[in-house]
Amino acid sequence: MSKIASLVPESLKASKPSLIRVLNNKYGSDPEVVNLTVGEPDFKTADHVKLAAIKSILDDHTHYPHNWGTPGLRSAISEYLADDLDLHYDPEGEIFVTEGASGAISTIIAGLCQPGDVVLIPCPAYTLYRINAELRDAKAVELETAEPDFKVTPELLKKALDKYGEKVKVLVLNYPVNPTGVTYTPDEVRALADLLKNYNVAILDDEIYADLLYEGEHLPMAKLLPDQTLYVSGVSKNAAMTGWRVGYICGPHDVLGALAKVHQAAISTNATMNMDAAEEALRHGKADTAQMKAEYDRRRQFLMTAMDKIGFHYTKPMGAFYLWVKIPDSFDGDSMAYAEHLAEKAKVAIVPAAAFTKLPVRYFRISYAASMEKLKRAVDGLAKVFAEDGSFYD
Amino acid sequence: MSKIASLVPESLKASKPSLIRVLNNKYGSDPEVVNLTVGEPDFKTADHVKLAAIKSILDDHTHYPHNWGTPGLRSAISEYLADDLDLHYDPEGEIFVTEGASGAISTIIAGLCQPGDVVLIPCPAYTLYRINAELRDAKAVELETAEPDFKVTPELLKKALDKYGEKVKVLVLNYPVNPTGVTYTPDEVRALADLLKNYNVAILDDEIYADLLYEGEHLPMAKLLPDQTLYVSGVSKNAAMTGWRVGYICGPHDVLGALAKVHQAAISTNATMNMDAAEEALRHGKADTAQMKAEYDRRRQFLMTAMDKIGFHYTKPMGAFYLWVKIPDSFDGDSMAYAEHLAEKAKVAIVPAAAFTKLPVRYFRISYAASMEKLKRAVDGLAKVFAEDGSFYD
Numbered sequence: 001m002s003k004i005a006s007l008v009p010e011s012l013k014a015s016k017p018s019l020i021r022v023l024n025n026k027y028g029s030d031p032e033v034v035n036l037t038v039g040e041p042d043f044k045t046a047d048h049v050k051l052a053a054i055k056s057i058l059d060d061h062t063h064y065p066h067n068w069g070t071p072g073l074r075s076a077i078s079e080y081l082a083d084d085l086d087l088h089y090d091p092e093g094e095i096f097v098t099e100g101a102s103g104a105i106s107t108i109i110a111g112l113c114q115p116g117d118v119v120l121i122p123c124p125a126y127t128l129y130r131i132n133a134e135l136r137d138a139k140a141v142e143l144e145t146a147e148p149d150f151k152v153t154p155e156l157l158k159k160a161l162d163k164y165g166e167k168v169k170v171l172v173l174n175y176p177v178n179p180t181g182v183t184y185t186p187d188e189v190r191a192l193a194d195l196l197k198n199y200n201v202a203i204l205d206d207e208i209y210a211d212l213l214y215e216g217e218h219l220p221m222a223k224l225l226p227d228q229t230l231y232v233s234g235v236s237k238n239a240a241m242t243g244w245r246v247g248y249i250c251g252p253h254d255v256l257g258a259l260a261k262v263h264q265a266a267i268s269t270n271a272t273m274n275m276d277a278a279e280e281a282l283r284h285g286k287a288d289t290a291q292m293k294a295e296y297d298r299r300r301q302f303l304m305t306a307m308d309k310i311g312f313h314y315t316k317p318m319g320a321f322y323l324w325v326k327i328p329d330s331f332d333g334d335s336m337a338y339a340e341h342l343a344e345k346a347k348v349a350i351v352p353a354a355a356f357t358k359l360p361v362r363y364f365r366i367s368y369a370a371s372m373e374k375l376k377r378a379v380d381g382l383a384k385v386f387a388e389d390g391s392f393y394d
Numbered sequence: 395m396s397k398i399a400s401l402v403p404e405s406l407k408a409s410k411p412s413l414i415r416v417l418n419n420k421y422g423s424d425p426e427v428v429n430l431t432v433g434e435p436d437f438k439t440a441d442h443v444k445l446a447a448i449k450s451i452l453d454d455h456t457h458y459p460h461n462w463g464t465p466g467l468r469s470a471i472s473e474y475l476a477d478d479l480d481l482h483y484d485p486e487g488e489i490f491v492t493e494g495a496s497g498a499i500s501t502i503i504a505g506l507c508q509p510g511d512v513v514l515i516p517c518p519a520y521t522l523y524r525i526n527a528e529l530r531d532a533k534a535v536e537l538e539t540a541e542p543d544f545k546v547t548p549e550l551l552k553k554a555l556d557k558y559g560e561k562v563k564v565l566v567l568n569y570p571v572n573p574t575g576v577t578y579t580p581d582e583v584r585a586l587a588d589l590l591k592n593y594n595v596a597i598l599d600d601e602i603y604a605d606l607l608y609e610g611e612h613l614p615m616a617k618l619l620p621d622q623t624l625y626v627s628g629v630s631k632n633a634a635m636t637g638w639r640v641g642y643i644c645g646p647h648d649v650l651g652a653l654a655k656v657h658q659a660a661i662s663t664n665a666t667m668n669m670d671a672a673e674e675a676l677r678h679g680k681a682d683t684a685q686m687k688a689e690y691d692r693r694r695q696f697l698m699t700a701m702d703k704i705g706f707h708y709t710k711p712m713g714a715f716y717l718w719v720k721i722p723d724s725f726d727g728d729s730m731a732y733a734e735h736l737a738e739k740a741k742v743a744i745v746p747a748a749a750f751t752k753l754p755v756r757y758f759r760i761s762y763a764a765s766m767e768k769l770k771r772a773v774d775g776l777a778k779v780f781a782e783d784g785s786f787y788d
Contacts, residue, residue, distance in 0.1 A: 038458070040457060050456070062635060137508070252399065
């Protein structure tokens with residue numbers, strides 16, 4: 001133990017790294033195992049986006065950009081959101097660029113919460129919300145949603161809002177939902193908005209998968225409650241740009257001004273050439289997204305058909321690139337045990353529900369941001385194990 | 395005011411943006427004013443580094459990298475530090491890559507401090523240390539150093555360490571020093587180490603300017619107290635790569651493991667192609683650094699000669715690219731007033747001491763990371779105003 005190891009706060013020592021990363025590290029390099037853990041597009045970034053980055057570098061855009069992000073990218077975000085989702089934000093003061101959507105999430109939670117405050121998180125959910133609340137010494141309150149679609153209802157939300165009162169600073173909404181693949185219908189969004197407008201709580205509205213919706217209609221919460229919503233998105237998922245690290249927050253000018261200070265203190269600014277690449281993706285990348293989306297949809301339908309045939313129960317996926325599968329009742333163990341079982345016997349690595357909630361939910365997530373060839377191998381393995389186990393649901 | 399504006403904590407509302415950025419925004423676009431505010435190399439990133447980034451993009455390194463940074467960059471950092479400063483860190487577990495040195499500073503302070511803890515900051519100092527302490531609800535204690543070289547002494551440090559006791563989690567050291575351009579001699583570093591080894595405090599050892607030392611010898615604190623030092627650096631200054639946002643932390647394995655969780659929660663990872671570029675800079679960029687350093691030195695000597703001739707007093711600059719100039723006693727006003735005065739009358743934008751300390755220090759910083767042509771214009775303006783003012787020192 002190093003001399004200063006004792007300076008690490010207990011809460012940080014106890015903080016667990018993301019189980020997704022742990023599993024990815026464990027199975028990512030095993031050629032025998034089909035790795036369906038990571039929610040990362042298997043597509044490459046489009047050539048015209050890569051060329052924009054190269055042009056930026058050749059043009060010596062290698063200096064500090066504006067702390068809020070390049071004016072070009074901010075204006076591209078503004079135009080993209082207006083065109084795509086009828087959302088209207090002023091590039092001067094209502095949009096700032098973050099280091100991936102992760103940077104947006106951490107900035108909002110660190111900025112608005114003080115120790116002891118509450119962040120409400122409908123679960124299952126992406127782990128970063130909880131981790132950031134805990135690192136800020138705030139309380140991450142998981143809202144226990146119900147099978148089969150695991151969506152938060154106004155009733156459930158109202159109970160939590162009333163219970164924690166003014167301590168609640170942030171409510172996390174994320175749809176289409178990672179890990180379940182479900183989404184909220186416009187009516188459901190309206191019903192939540194009708195409730196939320198009565199509470200002074202900031203909505204961390206993570207719509208990073210908004211462009212990957214295969215069925216139904218997407219109504220952004222930011223459209224209904226612009227004055228209390230912090231709209232979070234980025235180019236990682238819709239433009240296959242995870243490695244470029246460009247996300248953004250849009251919202252009310254006065255709150256963004258405060259949050260920009262938090263982001264600036266954390267990392268000063270994003271990288272310049274990466275923002276130039278993201279600008280190109282937003283301005284001219286719709287066809288790329290459409291093409292990837294068609295392929296994801298093909299995989300989604302393949303997986304549903306295959307799971308139906310095998311006998312697995314699952315939640316009907318509407319968006320993102322995840323399938324949320326129920327663990328057979330016949331299996332005697334929790335979701336982590338089932339994940340280990342599948343890795344060992346089916347040679348398929350998936351993410352157990354334990355990665356997304358502290359509650360004992362018996363589901364697992366398949367990421368279909370993976371090639372058809374991999375998905376076919378995975379399905380074969382899952383079919384074999386399902387049968388060998390004599391799996392059944394009560 | 396937006397509905398959720400009241401959710402912004404008072405401490406965040408009160409947090410001031412960096413005065414450097416404010417002045418840069420104010421004078422950066424005024425063609426009449428010579429802008430010497432920003433500490434950013436005026437050089438472009440070297441061609442071979444740009445080509446490495448382009449190759450990385452063409453090779454489709456557009457996916458998530460390892461959270462600690464690419465193995466290639468971590469190994470390049472390890473080899474660079476061994477060769478350059480005789481510092482020895484294992485790429486596996488003792489080095490992780492951050493979003494610029496800013497990301498290193500925020501990660502260390504956010505990770506090791508809890509509300510009420512103390513960060514000791516010898517002042518004048520770069521503002522980001524104080525801002526990050528305040529955002530963590532820790533107390534930023536400025537150590538008041540003395541003219542003319544503004545270096546912290548063991549006596550001054552001991553008084554503060556004893557006064558704040560176990561509350562002190564982090565001591566900031568930064569040398570060569572921004573904003574004064576001075577540095578600590580090996581004997582001075584040894585004397586500080588002799589004291590610090592008796593205290594359980596982490597040393598945030600920001601040596602981002604280590605490669606830009608024009609006189610004297612650089613002894614890293616990390617060499618003397620590896621077990622309690624978190625060595626912070628990056629490629630922004632020595633490789634003219636500010637816009638790429640690549641920094642790093644080296645230190646004891648157990649503390650780094652905890653800090654990596656904080657950085658991961660904040661931004662997940664750095665961008666992949668930017669790390670590939672930084673790897674090239676560290677592996678093959680020594681000649682670039684040497685060339686830029688020679689040019690900075692030429693400017694340093696030009697400025698010293700010019701200031702001597704005008705009659706300005708200044709602290710002798712040894713490293714980085716800053717000249718720390720004393721405001722004439724004849725001027726009736728604080729450092730901010732003098733900065734405004736120079737901008738208006740001399741058409742030169744510099745950064746007043748007020749940006750680097752809350753104490754009433756009557757100095758200003760000139761950044762000579764600017765072309766000789768600019769520096770000549772600036773000197774002419776300063777000479778004119780110095781004379782017109784009838785400036786003198788008591």
